[in-house]
Amino acid sequence: MSAQPTEGGKARQALAAAILALLTLAASPALAASKAETEAQFRQWLQTDLWPEAEKAGISEKSFNAAFAGVKLNWDLPDLVPPGTKPPSEQKQSQAEFSSPGAYFSEERLQGLAATGRSLAKTHAATLKRIERTYGVPGPVVLAIWGRESGFGRAKIPHPIIDVLATKAFMSTRGDLFRRELIAALHILDSGDVREAEMKGSWAGAMGQPQFLPTSFLKYAVDFDGDGRRDIWNSVPDVLGSIAHYMAEKGWQRGRDWGFEVSIPAKVSCAQEGPDLAKPISQWASTGIERVSGKAFPAGEAKASGMMLVPAGRHGPEFIVTPNFYVIKEYNNSDLYALFIGNLADRISSGGGAFKGQFGDVGKMLRSDVLKMQENLQAQGYDIGKADGLAGYKTRRSLGDWQAKNGLAPTCFPDAGLKARLR
Numbered sequence: 001m002s003a004q005p006t007e008g009g010k011a012r013q014a015l016a017a018a019i020l021a022l023l024t025l026a027a028s029p030a031l032a033a034s035k036a037e038t039e040a041q042f043r044q045w046l047q048t049d050l051w052p053e054a055e056k057a058g059i060s061e062k063s064f065n066a067a068f069a070g071v072k073l074n075w076d077l078p079d080l081v082p083p084g085t086k087p088p089s090e091q092k093q094s095q096a097e098f099s100s101p102g103a104y105f106s107e108e109r110l111q112g113l114a115a116t117g118r119s120l121a122k123t124h125a126a127t128l129k130r131i132e133r134t135y136g137v138p139g140p141v142v143l144a145i146w147g148r149e150s151g152f153g154r155a156k157i158p159h160p161i162i163d164v165l166a167t168k169a170f171m172s173t174r175g176d177l178f179r180r181e182l183i184a185a186l187h188i189l190d191s192g193d194v195r196e197a198e199m200k201g202s203w204a205g206a207m208g209q210p211q212f213l214p215t216s217f218l219k220y221a222v223d224f225d226g227d228g229r230r231d232i233w234n235s236v237p238d239v240l241g242s243i244a245h246y247m248a249e250k251g252w253q254r255g256r257d258w259g260f261e262v263s264i265p266a267k268v269s270c271a272q273e274g275p276d277l278a279k280p281i282s283q284w285a286s287t288g289i290e291r292v293s294g295k296a297f298p299a300g301e302a303k304a305s306g307m308m309l310v311p312a313g314r315h316g317p318e319f320i321v322t323p324n325f326y327v328i329k330e331y332n333n334s335d336l337y338a339l340f341i342g343n344l345a346d347r348i349s350s351g352g353g354a355f356k357g358q359f360g361d362v363g364k365m366l367r368s369d370v371l372k373m374q375e376n377l378q379a380q381g382y383d384i385g386k387a388d389g390l391a392g393y394k395t396r397r398s399l400g401d402w403q404a405k406n407g408l409a410p411t412c413f414p415d416a417g418l419k420a421r422l423r
Helices: 007-026 029-056 061-068 107-123 125-135 139-150 161-171 175-191 214-220 236-249 281-286 323-331 335-350 367-379 393-405
Strands: 259-263 305-309 318-321
Touching: 029 061, 029 161, 029 175, 061 161, 061 175, 107 125, 107 139, 107 335, 125 139, 125 236, 139 236, 139 323, 139 335, 161 175, 175 214, 214 236, 236 323, 281 305, 305 323, 318 323, 323 335, 367 393
Parallel strands: none
Antiparallel strands: 259 318, 305 318
16 A cells, blocks of 8 residues: 555545544534433423323332433434424335345244254243143244244343333334333333343333333233242243233134145135135135145134235245234234244244245335335225335235236236336
């Protein structure tokens, strides 16, 4: 390298000096004073705004003051709107939104989680057996959720929850939501289930190994080890029991599977998916839909209801799912999440592997392009659900119906070739 800077090097040095000057200015007493003023407003808000609400909710003044004695605003959290500023204006999506769903199902990750899950199934066999007896939720499903949410309790969950919730309740784009969760967190502290120093969670306010929001903790957390406390941070029985209780309360059907990967014949329209188009699984089978494993559908499932699911249309694996699939979605409202949990549970319980169907190249569409398709379908009278640029089941099946009516082979998924035709 040359010892003397080039003209380009000089220009870069000048730019670096300018940036340094700006950073120095940003760290000036004026900005520090601004943050200090916001901190002061926060302390005032705690006493004049939040405290009356907490008192009305049954929180004692002693408990309230103790909870907030050392709390500070966490300026590193996303989506913050300090007093006197405006939320960032919503901008149109410009980047490719739909990366291929195949990336979500990392085979290396799934194999690692499954191996650990099978080991833990043996370690906690007695607890899981009691959980299944109590709540009807299979142990492998509970383990799969535990593994997905916190790596079986090994993931770092570093944030003091009161700090996170107080910051977001005071200055975030969803203040009302976090305000409710903050009051719920105060009730948890009042219950004595956990000390504030141990009450850790994510940057979004989800707590402990099952990643429960405080309101979910109050509704669904259980003391499954019998020590008098609901401890989802340190007690494995409480963690597993709480997950199972959550699933049971959301409607898990005892004795039923979550779903089956299938092959749907070309003659059967993919525009029949969705929880509102359920029919007996035997009726689906009568149309020629078969399990990719080659096995028959279980006899106990034949007369029970099932739903078609084609998360990537004809460009990926296809499924007949049970109502339990949608119970898993209550934990995280995503088809891919529920499929991940179902697949991981199958691997833990029976050594299953990857889905047979491969997710095709469905990562080319911009969210704004999908939104335009949705708006055009709506204008033609189709029910696409919410026009948000995300291809949910109503959008997928509406596309399939539109394709069939216009002489196209239904694929039930947005692609670039439809942009010009769907106007």
